[in-house]
Amino acid sequence: MKVMQDKVVSLHYTLRGDDGNTIDSSVGSEPLAYVHGNGSLLPALEKELEGRGAGDKLEVRLAAKEGYGERDETLVQVLPRKTLATIGKLKVGTQFHAQVPGGARVMTITAVEKDSVTVDGNHPLAGLNLNFEVEVVEVRDATAEELAHGHVHGAGGHHH
């Protein structure tokens, strides 16, 4: 069975930056499972997986703009500490959701000063070229329930 629209794909992946350091990997744990063609993965990565089958290994290099986008320095803001009073403990790396025009955005605290906090609305992987090593583990039909929910049930997916 080949990877195509609405198939459930299980895969192992390792993601590295251009410096060769591993950013994320499924190796050593359960494979990642997703319903193909529903925007679960980066569109450019799903496109490369199209037509592949179990056992296929591929290397996919995505430029930052095909990944999580280029960094937008206008999304970095220095705020008075008191405006973030509801978040609790303010420390570098803390993430929270902020309402912005067009929806919610994940903000990451990148610096904490005595009176101010620097927050960055860029995706943590924005600006990075992404180097994926992918191995397709299994391709199967999705159940009607999985298609209705848009995500995978059982191994590697949501449990409920």
Ligand code: ZN
């Ligand atoms: Zn579900």
